[in-house]
Amino acid sequence: xxxxxxxxxxxxxxxxxxxxxxxxxxxxxxxxxxxxxxxxxxxxxxxxxxxxxxxxxxxxxxxxxxxxxxxxxxxxxxxxxxxxxxxxxxxxxxxxxxxxxxxxxxxxxxxxxxxxxxxxxxxxxxxxxxxxxxxxxxxxxxxxxxxxxxxxxxxxxxxxxxxxxxxxxxxxxxxxxxxxxxxxxxxxxxxxxxxxxxxxxxxxxxxxxxxxxxxxxxxxxxxxxxxxxxxxxx
Amino acid sequence: xxxxxxxxxxxxxxxxxxxxxxxxxxxxxxxxxxxxxxxxxxxxxxxxxxxxxxxxxxxxxxxxxxxxxxxxxxxxxxxxxxxxxxxxxxxxxxxxxxxxxxxxxxxxxxxxxxxxxxxxxxxxxxxxxxxxxxxxxxxxxxxxxxxxxxxxxxxxxxxxxxxxxxxxxxxxxxxxxxxxxxxxxxxxxxxxxxxxxxxxxxxxxxxxxxxxxxxxxxxxxxxxxxxxxxxxxx
Numbered sequence: 001x002x003x004x005x006x007x008x009x010x011x012x013x014x015x016x017x018x019x020x021x022x023x024x025x026x027x028x029x030x031x032x033x034x035x036x037x038x039x040x041x042x043x044x045x046x047x048x049x050x051x052x053x054x055x056x057x058x059x060x061x062x063x064x065x066x067x068x069x070x071x072x073x074x075x076x077x078x079x080x081x082x083x084x085x086x087x088x089x090x091x092x093x094x095x096x097x098x099x100x101x102x103x104x105x106x107x108x109x110x111x112x113x114x115x116x117x118x119x120x121x122x123x124x125x126x127x128x129x130x131x132x133x134x135x136x137x138x139x140x141x142x143x144x145x146x147x148x149x150x151x152x153x154x155x156x157x158x159x160x161x162x163x164x165x166x167x168x169x170x171x172x173x174x175x176x177x178x179x180x181x182x183x184x185x186x187x188x189x190x191x192x193x194x195x196x197x198x199x200x201x202x203x204x205x206x207x208x209x210x211x212x213x214x215x216x217x218x219x220x221x222x223x224x225x226x227x228x229x230x231x232x233x234x
Numbered sequence: 235x236x237x238x239x240x241x242x243x244x245x246x247x248x249x250x251x252x253x254x255x256x257x258x259x260x261x262x263x264x265x266x267x268x269x270x271x272x273x274x275x276x277x278x279x280x281x282x283x284x285x286x287x288x289x290x291x292x293x294x295x296x297x298x299x300x301x302x303x304x305x306x307x308x309x310x311x312x313x314x315x316x317x318x319x320x321x322x323x324x325x326x327x328x329x330x331x332x333x334x335x336x337x338x339x340x341x342x343x344x345x346x347x348x349x350x351x352x353x354x355x356x357x358x359x360x361x362x363x364x365x366x367x368x369x370x371x372x373x374x375x376x377x378x379x380x381x382x383x384x385x386x387x388x389x390x391x392x393x394x395x396x397x398x399x400x401x402x403x404x405x406x407x408x409x410x411x412x413x414x415x416x417x418x419x420x421x422x423x424x425x426x427x428x429x430x431x432x433x434x435x436x437x438x439x440x441x442x443x444x445x446x447x448x449x450x451x452x453x454x455x456x457x458x459x460x461x462x463x464x465x466x467x468x
Contacts, residue, residue, distance in 0.1 A: 012399040089411050131372055138365055138415055144374040157402040165246040167425055168391040174370040177323050178275040188428040191401055203410040214325055 001149055002027075003197040004019055005126050006119035007156045007206075009087050009190035017056040019192055023205065024117060027196060028082055031115060035080035036064045039096035040088025042138070053086060073100040076110055078134040087120025087156075088132035094125055095141040107147055116149070120156050123189070127153045132178055132186050134171075151185075152231075153178070154195070158188035158211065175213045186213040187231070195231070202231035207231035235344055235383055236261075237431040238381050239360050240353035241390040241423035241440075249291040253426055257439065258351060259294035261430060262316055265349060269314035270298045273330035274322025274355040276372070285321060307334040311343055321354025321390075324367035328359055329375040341381055350383070354390050357423070361387045366412055366420050368405075385419075386465075387412070388429075392422035392445065409447045420447040421465070429465070436465035 004027040011019045028034070032144050034057075038049040050066035050208070059066060064084070070076040076176055077083065083106060085093070110116045118126050124133045125146040132153040155175060162170040169177075173185055189195065193206035204224045206212055222230050238261040245253045262268070268291075272283040284300035291298060298318070304310040311317065317340060319327070331337055344350045352360050358367045359380040366387040389409060396404040403411075409420055421430065427440035436446055438458045447453050 008401050010401050012401055042414050043407075055279075082461060089408075092411070092415065130373075131374075132370065134370070134402055136368070137371055137378060138408070138412040140363075140378040144371060157400070159397060159400055159402070161397050161400065163393060163395050163397065166391065166393055166395065167242050167244050167246055168368055168393070169370075173277075174323075174372070177326070178370060178372040178467065180276050181326065 001197055002113060002199070003110070003116045003126060003149055004115070004117045004194060005123040005154060005189070005196075006117075006194040007123065007158065009119045011192050013086065015056075016052060019206070020194065021056060021060065022153045023194065023196075024057060025062065027117065028060075028062065028115060031082045032061055033063050034065070034082045034084050034117070035067055035076055037067050037083065037085045037093075037097070037102075037122070038088075040086055040093035042089050042091065042092055044088075049086060049088075053084070055153075073102060074105050077102055077105040079111060080114060082115040082117070083109065084117040085119075085122030085125060087122055089138055090121040090124045090130050090135040090140055091137050091139050094123045094130055094144075094146055095123070095139050098142050103147065107149075110147070110149060123156050124155045126150055128184060129153070131182065131184075132175065149197075150187075153184055153186040154215075155186050155188045158190045172219075176217065176219075179213045179215045179217065183215045185215075197231075204231070235431055236347060236349045236433070237360060237383055238349070238351045238428060239357040239388060239423070239430075240351075240428040241352045241357065241392065242425045245426050249290075250286060253288060254353075255294065257428065257430075258291060259296065261351065262294075262296065262349060265316045266295055267297050268299070268316045268318050268351070268355040269301055269310055271301050271317065271319045271327075271336075271356075272322075274320055274324065274327035276323050276326055278322075283320060283322075287318070307336060308339050311336055311339040314343060314348060316349040316351070318351040319345065319353075319356030319359060321356055323372055324358045324364050324369040325371050325373050325375055327355045327393065328364055328380055329373050331359070331461045332376050337381065340343070341383075341403070344381070344383060357390050360369075360384055362418060365416065365418075366409065383386070384421075387418055387420045389420050389422045389447075392424045406453070407410070410451065410453075413447045413449045415450065417431045419449075422447065431465075438465070
């Protein structure tokens with residue numbers, strides 16, 4: 001499989017995809033035609049969302065086609081040369097993917113080698129389930145199970161910061177609860193970072209190290225240059 | 235129905251329930267025996283959680299009994315003189331309530347007048363569904379539908395603060411997404427505040443005003459002393 005999973009679309013204070021444009025272009029290589037799935041967008045129209053992504057990648061001669069503009073979503077996936085899934089609300093994204101019967105269609109294409117790019121919610125759905133999304137459950141998908149390209153969960157937008165003078169759970173507390181109840185590892189991607197899998201080898205990029213949470217209560221840091229071993233053994 | 239729904243258990247810098255103990259005691263009145271449902275606790279044992287709540291309320295001669303210490307959870311609810319549902323993870327709470335067949339059992343008792351106290355996750359489940367929880371979906375409940383005592387959703391721990399230099403969605407952005415897709419109002423409870431419903435009249439306490447989010451994109455502030463009208467019309 002060929003996966004590029006970004007933590008986020010926009011680094012604080014930068015323009016949309018500014019930190020990741022060159023990475024997206026080099027991952028795609030000669031493949032310039034991308035089918036875009038904008039289903040995670042809730043307060044933006046699919047057309048506007050697609051145009052936004054197109055604008056961000058235009059300098060690399062990449063062509064973005066919104067799946068909603070094609071007559072059949074399933075056929076669009078079957079014919080896709082590369083697939084990108086954008087961020088937004090993970091629950092709305094997964095629900096709409098199920099409604100359009102896209103889960104197995106995308107699985108089939110990506111397992112056949114078609115390149116897959118996700119960011120934020122789009123990276124969440126690459127894991128076994130959406131159990132470690134940071135999003136609010138504003139709609140109910142028929143299942144939490146997602147694409148399952150990875151043997152571990154992703155936590156995008158990872159941070160150890162917390163609001164001052166606020167009693168809500170920190171990200172760490174939330175993930176400690178997840179690993180208490182589940183045996184699946186969680187790979188945490190701070191903003192600005194990504195995972196890239198090409199033909200079985202996985203690399204961590206955009207940062208120097210990342211945190212892994214493991215059942216029942218372990219948290220450890222993995223150096224970027226040591227990440228391939230850890231990530232490929234799952 | 236008689237409901238006391240707290241935003242949170244612990245104000246920043248205070249001890250457990252310090253800000254709400256007197257309110258809980260006055261709401262309970264002469265009813266000193268409370269059945270406690272600790273299912274939202276994930277990284278704390280049910281025994282420790284129950285003891286923690288007991289300690290916080292001991293000065294008012296309130297007796298807290300953990301539902302897990304009784305032979306039948308359903309019978310415990312059927313015999314309960316007052317019910318309290320504590321905070322923690324909302325998904326784990328609702329999943330465990332379903333596993334123990336407690337949804338209709340609690341609904342029956344509370345509709346018959348038994349006093350119900352919730353905080354944080356325990357307040358979330360008093361609404362139509364858990365769609366506006368702030369918690370991570372670490373486990374999958376059979377449904378997002380919850381107790382439905384209110385015609386609107388609660389958002390506990392409500393804040394308009396956001397992490398600096400972080401691109402994750404703000405609370406406002408998350409709730410704007412909810413009302414874009416749903417016609418149910420959201421009543422937002424800042425930390426330190428609560429809703430109290432007694433025989434059909436609802437009051438907002440612990441603060442001077444609260445925010446309401448309404449489909450498709452309205453956000454407005456309701457003054458505490460005007461709240462009864464707004465809240466009872468749902």
